[in-house]
Amino acid sequence: MIAKRSRPFNDGDFVKECIEIAAKKMCPEAAKKIEKIQLNRMTIQRQIMSLSALDESTDISSTAQLLIFIRGVTQDFEVLEELLGMCSLKGVQTRGVDILNVLLDECSKTNLDLSKLSGVATDGAPSMIGVRLVTLLKKHLQEKNMNAEDLMQFHCIIHQEALCSKKIEFQNVMKVVVSTVNFIKSRGLNHRQLKQFLDDIEREYGDLLYYTELTLQII
Numbered sequence: 001m002i003a004k005r006s007r008p009f010n011d012g013d014f015v016k017e018c019i020e021i022a023a024k025k026m027c028p029e030a031a032k033k034i035e036k037i038q039l040n041r042m043t044i045q046r047q048i049m050s051l052s053a054l055d056e057s058t059d060i061s062s063t064a065q066l067l068i069f070i071r072g073v074t075q076d077f078e079v080l081e082e083l084l085g086m087c088s089l090k091g092v093q094t095r096g097v098d099i100l101n102v103l104l105d106e107c108s109k110t111n112l113d114l115s116k117l118s119g120v121a122t123d124g125a126p127s128m129i130g131v132r133l134v135t136l137l138k139k140h141l142q143e144k145n146m147n148a149e150d151l152m153q154f155h156c157i158i159h160q161e162a163l164c165s166k167k168i169e170f171q172n173v174m175k176v177v178v179s180t181v182n183f184i185k186s187r188g189l190n191h192r193q194l195k196q197f198l199d200d201i202e203r204e205y206g207d208l209l210y211y212t213e214l215t216l217q218i219i
Contacts, residue, residue, distance in 0.1 A: 012039035013039060015039060016034075016037060016039040019034055019037075020034055020035060063088055063089065063090045064088075064089035064090075064094050065086055065087070065088060065089070066086070066087040066088075066089055066099060066102055066103075067083065067085075067086050068083070068084040068085050068086075068087065068103060068106055069081060069082070069083055069084060070082055070084045070112070084106060084107075084110065084112075085106045085109075085110075087102045087105075087106060089102065095132065096132025096133035096135075096136055097132075097136055099133055100133055100136045100137055100140070103137075104140070114141060114144070114146060115144075115146045115147075117141075117146075117151065118150075118151065118152060119151065119152035119153065119154060120137070120151060120152070120153055120154070121153075121154035121155070121156055122154075122155065122156065123156045123158065138151070174211075177211075178211045181208050181209075181210065181211065182210070184208060185208055185210065191208075
C-alpha cells in the first residue's frame with residue numbers, strides 16, 4: 001500500500017504503530033505477533049521492487065513522456081551514461097504494461113542485450129513500482145531465460161528531495177555547510193585528506209573558503 005499510494009518509506013513505522021494500537025483494542029492475542037512485523041524504512045525499501053531506469057512525466061499538452069537513460073561500463077572500464085530515448089505515450093495509458101512495452105520496443109530498436117542488464121532505477125510513480133512494471137519486467141526476463149533474481153533495484157529520491165527543498169529553510173542548510181567547512185579547514189590533516197580523496201576519485205576542485213556574514217562597503 002505504501003508503494004501504491006506513493007508514500008515515503010518511513011511511513012511504515014507509523015502504519016505499524018496504528019496496527020498495534022488497533023490490535024490491542026480489538027484482538028489482544030495477536031498483538032505480540034504484530035509487534036514482530038518489520039515495517040521500518042530499510043525493510044520497506046527492500047520489499048518494494050522498483051525497476052527500470054525510467055521517469056515518466058506529462059508535458060503541457062497532457063501527453064506523457066517517458067525518459068529512458070542507460071548507464072554502462074566500457075571495455076576500458078569507463079562509466080558512460082546517455083539518454084536512450086524520450087518516448088511519447090500519446091494515446092497510450094501509463095500502466096505498468098504500457099510502459100514496459102515502450103521500454104522493450106526502445107531496447108529492440110537500439111539492439112540492447114537485456115541479458116546484460118544488472119540494475120534498474122525508477123521514480124516513485126505507482127505505475128513504476130510494486131506488482132506493475134516490476135513484476136512484468138522480471139517475468140519477461142525469465143521468459144527469455146535471463147537471470148532476474150540478481151537484478152539490482154534502486155529507487156530515485158529526486159521527488160522527495162524536491163519536497164524537502166520546499167520545507168527546509170536556507171539558513172538550516174547553511175549551518176550544516178558552514179560547520180562542515182570549518183571542520184575541514186580547522187586542521188591541516190582534515191584539509192589534506194579531503195584533497196587526497198578528491199584526487200583519488202579524479203574530481204576537479206578549488207579551495208574551500210571560510211564563510212563570513214560581514215560585508216565590505218567602500219564609501
